Amino acid sequence: MQTVLNLLEAEPIRLFLSFGVILFLVLNLAAILTMAERKASAYIQLRYGPNRVGPRGLLQPAADVFKLFTKENVTPGRADLWVFLGAPIAMFIPAALVWMVVPFSPDAVVADLNVGILFFVAITSIGALGVVMAGYGSRSTFSLLGALRGAAQIISYEVPLILSLLGVIMLTGSLSLVDVVNAQGDAFWTWYFLPQLPMFLTFYIAGLAEVKRVPFDLPEGESEIVGGFMVEYSGMTWALIQAAEFASMGLMSAVSVTLFLGGWQPPLPFLDLGPFNWVWFGLKTSLIMFTFQWIRWSLPRLRMDQLMDLGWKVLVPITLVWLFVTAGAMLIIPGN
Amino acid sequence: MPQVGQGILKGMGVTLRHLFENKITRQYPEYKRDLPERSRGMLTVDMDRCIACLQCMRICPDHCISIEQEKRDADGSGKAKPYAIGFVIDDSRCMYCSLCVEVCPVNCIYHTEEFEAQAYNRLELARQFGERPVDPTIDPKPAVKKKPKAAKTAPKKEAAA
Amino acid sequence: MLSEERRVEQQSALTQPAAGRLAAPDVRDEFGLETIDMSMGPQHPAMHGLLRLILELDGETVVRCDPVMGYLHRCQEKIAENRMYPAVIPLTDRLDYFANMHNEHGYVLAVEDQLDVEIPPRAEYIRVLMCELMRLASHIPSIGFLMLELGAFTPILYAFRERERIQTIFEAVTGARMMFHYIRIGGVKADLPPDIPQQIWDYIEGLEARFQSDFVDLIQDNEIFISRTRGVGKMTGEKALEMGLTGPPLRCTGVDFDIRRDYPYSIYPELEFDVITDTAGDVEASYRVRIAECLQSIRLIKQCLEKMPEGAVMGDLGRRLRPKEGDGFGRVESPRGEFAVHIVSDGSDTPYRVHYRDPSFCNMQLLQEVVPGHYLPDIMPIMGLIDPVSGGWDK
Numbered sequence: 001m002q003t004v005l006n007l008l009e010a011e012p013i014r015l016f017l018s019f020g021v022i023l024f025l026v027l028n029l030a031a032i033l034t035m036a037e038r039k040a041s042a043y044i045q046l047r048y049g050p051n052r053v054g055p056r057g058l059l060q061p062a063a064d065v066f067k068l069f070t071k072e073n074v075t076p077g078r079a080d081l082w083v084f085l086g087a088p089i090a091m092f093i094p095a096a097l098v099w100m101v102v103p104f105s106p107d108a109v110v111a112d113l114n115v116g117i118l119f120f121v122a123i124t125s126i127g128a129l130g131v132v133m134a135g136y137g138s139r140s141t142f143s144l145l146g147a148l149r150g151a152a153q154i155i156s157y158e159v160p161l162i163l164s165l166l167g168v169i170m171l172t173g174s175l176s177l178v179d180v181v182n183a184q185g186d187a188f189w190t191w192y193f194l195p196q197l198p199m200f201l202t203f204y205i206a207g208l209a210e211v212k213r214v215p216f217d218l219p220e221g222e223s224e225i226v227g228g229f230m231v232e233y234s235g236m237t238w239a240l241i242q243a244a245e246f247a248s249m250g251l252m253s254a255v256s257v258t259l260f261l262g263g264w265q266p267p268l269p270f271l272d273l274g275p276f277n278w279v280w281f282g283l284k285t286s287l288i289m290f291t292f293q294w295i296r297w298s299l300p301r302l303r304m305d306q307l308m309d310l311g312w313k314v315l316v317p318i319t320l321v322w323l324f325v326t327a328g329a330m331l332i333i334p335g336n
Numbered sequence: 337m338p339q340v341g342q343g344i345l346k347g348m349g350v351t352l353r354h355l356f357e358n359k360i361t362r363q364y365p366e367y368k369r370d371l372p373e374r375s376r377g378m379l380t381v382d383m384d385r386c387i388a389c390l391q392c393m394r395i396c397p398d399h400c401i402s403i404e405q406e407k408r409d410a411d412g413s414g415k416a417k418p419y420a421i422g423f424v425i426d427d428s429r430c431m432y433c434s435l436c437v438e439v440c441p442v443n444c445i446y447h448t449e450e451f452e453a454q455a456y457n458r459l460e461l462a463r464q465f466g467e468r469p470v471d472p473t474i475d476p477k478p479a480v481k482k483k484p485k486a487a488k489t490a491p492k493k494e495a496a497a
Numbered sequence: 498m499l500s501e502e503r504r505v506e507q508q509s510a511l512t513q514p515a516a517g518r519l520a521a522p523d524v525r526d527e528f529g530l531e532t533i534d535m536s537m538g539p540q541h542p543a544m545h546g547l548l549r550l551i552l553e554l555d556g557e558t559v560v561r562c563d564p565v566m567g568y569l570h571r572c573q574e575k576i577a578e579n580r581m582y583p584a585v586i587p588l589t590d591r592l593d594y595f596a597n598m599h600n601e602h603g604y605v606l607a608v609e610d611q612l613d614v615e616i617p618p619r620a621e622y623i624r625v626l627m628c629e630l631m632r633l634a635s636h637i638p639s640i641g642f643l644m645l646e647l648g649a650f651t652p653i654l655y656a657f658r659e660r661e662r663i664q665t666i667f668e669a670v671t672g673a674r675m676m677f678h679y680i681r682i683g684g685v686k687a688d689l690p691p692d693i694p695q696q697i698w699d700y701i702e703g704l705e706a707r708f709q710s711d712f713v714d715l716i717q718d719n720e721i722f723i724s725r726t727r728g729v730g731k732m733t734g735e736k737a738l739e740m741g742l743t744g745p746p747l748r749c750t751g752v753d754f755d756i757r758r759d760y761p762y763s764i765y766p767e768l769e770f771d772v773i774t775d776t777a778g779d780v781e782a783s784y785r786v787r788i789a790e791c792l793q794s795i796r797l798i799k800q801c802l803e804k805m806p807e808g809a810v811m812g813d814l815g816r817r818l819r820p821k822e823g824d825g826f827g828r829v830e831s832p833r834g835e836f837a838v839h840i841v842s843d844g845s846d847t848p849y850r851v852h853y854r855d856p857s858f859c860n861m862q863l864l865q866e867v868v869p870g871h872y873l874p875d876i877m878p879i880m881g882l883i884d885p886v887s888g889g890w891d892k
Contacts, residue, residue, distance in 0.1 A: 040355075041650070041651075042359075043354075043355050043359075044351045044352075044354055044355050044651055045354070045650075045651055045654040045655075046354055046357060046358075046359055046360045046361075046654065046655070046658065047359055047360065047361040047654070048359055048361050048363070141533055141534075141535040142535070144533075145535075145554075145557075145873070149557075214648055214649075215648065215721055217648065218874065226541060226542060294348060294351065294352065294355075295348065297351060297649075297650055297651050298344075298347050298348045298350075298351040298649065298651060298715075299344060299347065299348070299648075299649060299719065299721055300644060300647035300648040300649040300719070300721050300722055300725060301647065301648030301649075301721070302721055302724070302725070303724075303725060303872060303874045303875070304557055304872065304874065305872070306724050306725075341720055342718065343717075343718030343719040343720045343722075343723070344719055344720055344721065346714050346715075346718060346719075347714065347715045347716065347718075347719045350710055350711065350714050350715045351651055351715070353710075354651075354655075360658055371668070372668050372669040372672075372690075373690075374668075374669065374670070374671065374672035374687075374690070375668055375672050375673070376672040376673050395581075395584065397580055397584045397587060397588075431587060431676065432673060432676070433584075433587040433676070433678050434672065434678065435583070435584060435587075435678075447672070
């Protein structure tokens with residue numbers, strides 16, 4: 001018995017088990033987010049949303065998952081099978097992997113990498129590969145268009161995404177996400193979103209674009225190219241792509257909360273819950289996810305060239321300017 | 337080049353306000369709304385009043401009414417009058433135009449408030465009202481070939497040309 | 498191996514456009530690039546029905562756009578030749594199924610053109626009231642569809658809330674929510690139920706309160722909407738007239754033409770309303786024209802309710818409806834443009850020939866002329882400019 005516990009303490013086993021827990025969490029998050037999305041959209045549109053399955057419709061994700069398990073995975077006849085079937089995997093794994101560096105609570109983080117932010121940036125870039133694999137491997141014109149748009153959009157919006165993080169890194173002096181959370185105090189006026197407001201908004205908008213949500217959902221483009229890069233997927237492969245999308249939406253919310261909104265820090269010092277601070281983390285992440293959904297159901301989508309204009313001509317200059325402002329403020333204001 | 341500004345925030349304010357308003361969906365099987373009195377649901381026939389004049393069969397544009405007529409002394413008056421021994425209304429064809437309701441001289445065919453016409457077999461949608469079942473698959477009014485009237489108008493066109 | 502190759506070849510053959518006139522020749526420009534041929538096929542969630550667009554794309558830019566129609570063709574003009582004149586009215590309901598009253602009205606005007614019947618004034622007022630309510634019920638969802646195709650999923654639900662309420666009013670008056678069969682030759686089928694005018698007043702007042710927030714505030718100043726629709730589908734008035742457009746697509750280019758005022762029918766001469774034009778000629782202009790026309794319809798409805806006289810609702814037609822030999826023509830201003838009906842009679846119970854001039858069909862010319870040069874995502878707002886209905890273009 002003691003040897004088993006000692007074995008469990010070993011670092012590789014701990015990592016393995018923790019990643020299992022993270023995977024469980026992420027998949028459940030994806031399922032619950034489908035439900036939350038449908039309920040939020042329904043309430044905005046003055047209707048009820050799913051309310052038949054289970055009490056108030058709460059078992060709807062279970063019914064959806066069951067249905068998708070039993071559905072046929074239709075593959076187009078001339079699709080390149082390795083690329084086609086590898087794409088959902090290539091989209092899901094990065095979205096799930098980055099959750100390892102997100103701190104949920106003062107002592108609950110799977111891997112406290114001292115290059116956490118770099119890890120986040122690097123691994124989410126792999127998602128672009130998944131989009132192109134999906135679109136190109138389907139060998140269909142709609143998918144190809146969706147893949148091209150997706151690739152262009154994702155790699156162009158990585159630039160403002162990364163630039164907007166530089167201010168936070170300068171203020172913290174470290175790339176580790178745990179350090180960033182610790183450096184933000186436990187009162188909401190000390191969090192980084194106030195001194196870094198343009199960076200926060202840029203990160204948010206670039207995060208929307210990375211996750212391919214409205215107003216940036218042109219790769220998926222439901223009205224013109226009906227599903228874009230994922231039009232040829234059905235059944236479990238499609239479910240995995242959707243799970244990847246929701247998982248990365250949750251990830252963007254979690255990372256923006258960690259970097260700009262204080263992570264697990266309570267908004268006021270007396271509301272500190274000690275080891276239960278993951279409640280604050282959860283609440284803040286849910287709030288950001290709700291704003292993602294609110295924006296989705298309110299705004300139309302941008303066209304490709306307008307999207308690119310926004311990314312390169314508006315967001316990048318804002319981040320560069322604010323970077324210099326931050327650097328100047330750090331030099332001028334002592335002890336910042 | 338779009339810039340985030342007041343228009344977007346105004347729109348988002350509208351949707352946020354709607355988030356907290358009452359829902360307008362009516363949950364159908366539990367709530368059935370009161371239909372107005374003129375609503376046109378499925379047809380029904382009061383066979384006691386039907387005099388088998390065949391007007392509804394003739395006017396129906398979709399050929400969904402089939403009547404089999406017989407001379408019978410139904411009310412004991414000693415005279416054999418037309419009697420509808422078979423009357424079928426095919427719901428799979430009916431388009432609820434109410435032409436048959438309007439032409440019926442004795443007001444025996446009328447719309448009910450029922451609209452849930454569903455069946456597992458298409459032939460079940462043909463409702464029989466008479467004693468003898470009528471085959472709904474036989475078209476009661478096959479298309480009649482019209483005489484070509486081109487001869488009358490063609491000389492006029494040539495005169496005009 | 499051989500069968501595999503042949504299978505792939507067969508499949509590629511199926512996805513090529515039809516050979517002949519529509520096949521794109523293999524042109525490569527000086528960089529060795531060629532265009533993509535794509536069919537935005539009949540099964541598409543945003544095609545306003547069943548429309549196939551054969552597109553030739555140069556990257557994201559559309560080089561050629563050919564609409565292929567006919568997927569909903571129901572031979573209505575031929576079927577009408579076998580039906581008696583009153584029995585054709587349910588058919589006309591099903592043409593442009595978002596503007597049923599106008600279709601019925603157009604057909605009935607064509608038949609009354611050949612007869613000598615006096616239509617009572619109350620019937621005329623009721624016809625105009627129903628037609629203007631129908632115009633509201635058509636313009637509001639068309640704005641919703643424009644937004645749906647741009648990617649905003651919410652305005653269409655607000656739009657259908659309005660349409661549902663109007664359909665409930667229609668159900669109380671005519672008996673059906675969509676296929677009314679109400680406007681008859683010589684008048685209307687039955688008088689309005691006694692509580693309907695009050696219901697319509699209450700609804701209109703509620704609509705005015707909601708209209709500003711749900712359809713104007715949400716959309717008009719939205720920067721994304723403006724950037725997607727301003728300058729897209731821009732046409733001049735001359736080009737619009739050349740293409741034979743009518744209705745909001747024509748009026749949004751600045752041409753001042755409205756059948757209710759220029760070729761008046763029914764009691765429109767006695768009612769006051771403005772003809773809305775806009776000079777920009779793009780999708781945003783068509784949106785503004787439709788919003789303003791909704792407000793004008795509200796004004797017309799109020800006037801109808803106030804001025805409606807008492808009296809009969811059906812003229813005296815005689816026993817059998819047999820127009821003399823000859824032609825009858827009727828035209829109305831439907832929400833999509835000019836809807837006209839031409840009937841040729843041969844003296845019998847059934848018409849000899851019925852021809853519908855449907856605005857959706859004629860306005861589709863826009864797609865072939867205006868779309869080339871725009872981006873692929875611009876096709877959807879341009880269809881929102883035309884606002885076609887597939888029952889209209891296919892009959």
